[in-house]
Every structure is written in structure tokens, then in C-alpha cells.
Amino acid sequence: MNNKSYGPDRMTGREKKKFFGFYKTHRDRALAGFLKDITKIEINIKTISKYLMKRKKINCLIMGCSHWANPGDTMNFLKSFNNSLYINLVVLDALPNALIEIIKHNVNCLPILTPAQKTPFLGNYFDIIICDCLLTCCSFDQHEPVVREMARIIKKSGLIILGIVHSKKRITFKMSERPIKNYSRPLKEYEKLFNKHGFNFPKKSSVETSLPGKWAQMKIENCIVRVK
Numbered sequence: 086m087n088n089k090s091y092g093p094d095r096m097t098g099r100e101k102k103k104f105f106g107f108y109k110t111h112r113d114r115a116l117a118g119f120l121k122d123i124t125k126i127e128i129n130i131k132t133i134s135k136y137l138m139k140r141k142k143i144n145c146l147i148m149g150c151s152h153w154a155n156p157g158d159t160m161n162f163l164k165s166f167n168n169s170l171y172i173n174l175v176v177l178d179a180l181p182n183a184l185i186e187i188i189k190h191n192v193n194c195l196p197i198l199t200p201a202q203k204t205p206f207l208g209n210y211f212d213i214i215i216c217d218c219l220l221t222c223c224s225f226d227q228h229e230p231v232v233r234e235m236a237r238i239i240k241k242s243g244l245i246i247l248g249i250v251h252s253k254k255r256i257t258f259k260m261s262e263r264p265i266k267n268y269s270r271p272l273k274e275y276e277k278l279f280n281k282h283g284f285n286f287p288k289k290s291s292v293e294t295s296l297p298g299k300w301a302q303m304k305i306e307n308c309i310v311r312v313k
């Protein structure tokens with residue numbers, strides 16, 4: 086894989102504008118909505134609460150930051166579990182669009198332009214990694230290197246808050262309102278992949294939602310994955 090093939094499939098300038106613009110008007114489809122979904126079940130609230138209550142400081146990474154408001158929403162979400170927590174928040178994306186806006190809006194986080202499968206971080210650095218639909222937005226051959234990198238940079242006690250789109254068989258598709266190529270594979274394949282790299286794919290933590298309209302047969306799995 087050469088450097089050019091990291092990240093989403095190539096989009097035209099107009100497609101990129103539409104894709105990143107989408108999150109400005111659809112906050113419920115950005116991290117704010119995802120994090121709300123995660124806490125729809127009690128066990129997830131308990132897991133995050135237990136994890137954050139006993140910590141004074143955490144290092145948190147958002148993998149795939151498509152909108153500049155995502156870091157602020159994440160801070161508010163984590164602080165709602167422990168208001169005195171110090172959060173060192175880092176966000177990455179393979180495309181600069183969202184990251185540039187983070188700088189323009191002076192958002193309190195460190196934006197890093199890097200592919201998720203080749204990050205500059207030291208091993209065992211992050212307590213929490215939030216990865217909502219990044220795997221859906223990059224080709225199948227990138228999935229394993231991304232999961233391997235997560236396994237390298239997450240602490241042994243860490244939590245991955247994960248959102249993935251899955252379907253009965255492997256498919257790719259593009260939605261008109263978010264013109265990025267989507268890659269969806271069976272949930273079993275994701276489970277195998279995460280297990281292979283030392284994660285415990287959850288049974289009870291999953292909150293399943295569907296994509297809208299004609300894409301409703303595609304399910305979104307929102308869950309917390311733990312290091313084994």
C-alpha cells in the first residue's frame with residue numbers, strides 16, 4: 086500500500102465539500118449522536134463511568150474527525166462522567182478539511198494529519214480511542230492495519246468506543262448526501278479481526294441502529310471494545 090492509498094477513496098473537491106458540510110448540518114449523525122447512542126444502554130454508562138471516575142487525567146484519541154465540533158462534544162461527553170477529569174484530547178484524520186476548521190475555531194485539542202494505520206504515537210499511550218465509522222470510510226485492505234495500530238497505541242486497560250457499519254456480505258456504496266465511498270463487511274468478520282488483535286468484542290455493549298432510507302438493511306454497531 087503506498088501513502089496515496091491511505092484514508093478514504095479519492096473524492097472530487099465538490100464531493101469533499103458536501104461530505105464535510107453534511108456534518109455541519111446533521112449533528113445527530115456526527116459524534117454527538119454516536120455518543121448518545123452508546124449511552125442508550127446501562128452497561129455502557131456503567132463501563133465508562135467506572136473507568137473515568139477513578140482517573141484524574143486521560144489521553145483520548147478521536148480517529149477520523151470529520152467536523153470541528155466533535156472534539157468539544159467529546160470533551161462534554163467525557164466530563165459528564167467526571168467533571169474534574171483532565172482530558173488530553175488528540176484528533177486525527179487522513180484529510181485536512183476537518184482539522185483546518187479545528188484550528189480556525191481554536192478548539193481545545195491537538196489535530197494530527199495522519200493515516201489511522203500509521204500514527205506517530207508511542208505505544209500504550211491512549212486510555213480511550215473513539216472510532217466512529219472510520220473503518221466504514223476506508224477500503225477493506227486498510228481495516229486490519231487500522232485495528233493493529235489501535236492495539237499498539239491503546240493502554241492495556243483502555244477502551245475503544247467503536248461505530249461500524251455491517252451487512253450480510255461485503256459491499257461498497259455511496260450515499261448522495263455524504264459522497265464518500267463506504268465499505269461494509271459482516272459483523273462476524275469485524276469480530277474476528279478485533280479478536281485477532283487482542284480485543285474483546287462485546288456481546289452486551291452493542292447498540293444497533295440502521296442507516297436511513299434505502300440503506301436501512303445496513304446496520305450500525307455502536308459498542309465498547311476492551312483490550313483482553
Ligand SMILES: C[S@@+](CC[C@H](N)C(=O)[O-])C[C@H]1O[C@@H](n2cnc3c(N)ncnc32)[C@H](O)[C@@H]1O
Nearest residue numbers: 092093115116149151178179200201217218223
Ligand atoms: C464517517 S467520517 C467520521 C465521522 C466521525 N467520527 C463522526 O462520528 O462524526 C470518517 C472520517 O474518517 C477519515 N478516514 C477514513 N479513513 C481514514 C484513515 N485510514 N486514516 C485516517 N482517517 C481516515 C475520513 O477522512 C473521515 O473524515
